[in-house]
Amino acid sequence: MDRSIVTMKIVKTLGIVGVSVLALVASPLARGDSIVLSTDLNSRTEGLGSFSGVFHFSAVDDQNASLILELTNTMDPAVGGYLTRFVFNNPGDAISGLSLTSAPDDFQAALGKNAFGLEPFGQFDIEVGIGNGRPQRGLAAGESGRFEFALKGSGFDSLSAVSFLETLSVPPGDGGGLRSFVVRFQAIPTGAGSDKVPALFGVSGSVAPIPEPASMLSLAMGLAGVGWIARRARRARRMSSIPSEVPAH
Structure with missing residues (x-):
């Protein structure tokens, strides 16, 4: 040649x-961090439910972000019980629009200021659940689910996973204390048959920008x-x- x-x-x-x-x-870079979620065994209302998970927040720019939640129902499959709902909060009212872009079947998301009660842990801004459907549509014992959200709003560049989980629910609460993330379990074939379980938070980890x-x-x-x-x-x-x-x- x-x-x-x-x-x-x-x-x-x-x-x-x-x-x-x-x-x-020149392309946008996703900047994010993650926090590990686990069961607060000492604060469960019935002492039955348990879960684990990862809460990952990633800001694309000041007005767009993504949130990914990976949750596992860690109850004993021999006992049973379904993870049917979880709630958390809108940090500083930064989120004006929320879309659940990927999730297990039958789960839906809603956003509203102090609109979702989960007594005795107060009122929350964001709810994800199966609505009034049969509990068996939730995550069974041993199952995992991945929930992906697209967020619209402002101030995302200054937020992180920690910001979300530092934002507590508001009263009324009935002695359970105010929390930032709570999971609901139903159709447990023992005891009261349901449980409300707050999260404990592990060490957060930064995620490098992703082109x-x-x-x-x-x-x-x-x-x-x-x-x-x-x-x-x-x-x-x-x-x-x-x-x-x-x-x-």
């Missing part, structure tokens, strides 16, 4: 890579092109260094 042609192709591919890098730098997938794909394609052109150039140099056979006389 003519070296000038190889050089032109390399320059063209490097240009593609340059554009990809600029797109990567948009499209920018990463573009950069990867550009780098792959550079590698392909470089291999072709090396092959051309090797071929040009082989002496041509001289015809016999």
Whole structure:
């Protein structure tokens, strides 16, 4: 292959890579952190329900964010019981719009200032649950669910998972104390048959900024092109260094 042609192709591919890098730098980066959730065994209303989970908040920009909750019903499957509802709060009223973009079947989300009571733990701003459906539509003992939210509002750049879980419910509460995250269990075939379980919070962890997938794909394609052109150039140099056979006389 003519070296000038190889050089032109390399320059063209490097240009593609340059554009990809600029797109990567200019693209929104998700900045987030996570907190581990576990059962507050000493504050359960009936001493029956248990769960574990991870609460992850990620701000795209000041007006857009995502929230991902991964919850597991850790009750003994031999005993049974269904996780049917959980509530938490809107930190500083930053959230003006909330969409549940992915969740187990039958779960729905709602947003309203102090609109959702879960006595004796007060009133909450955000509720996720199966509504008035049969408890068996919830998460059975041993099952896990992933709940993904798209958030609209303002001030997200200054928020974190900790901000959410520092925002407590408001009265009225009936001696249970004010909490920031509570889970409801139903259809437990023993005792009172249901339970309300506050969360304990583990160590939070920061998550590095994550580039948009499209920018990463573009950069990867550009780098792959550079590698392909470089291999072709090396092959051309090797071929040009082989002496041509001289015809016999």
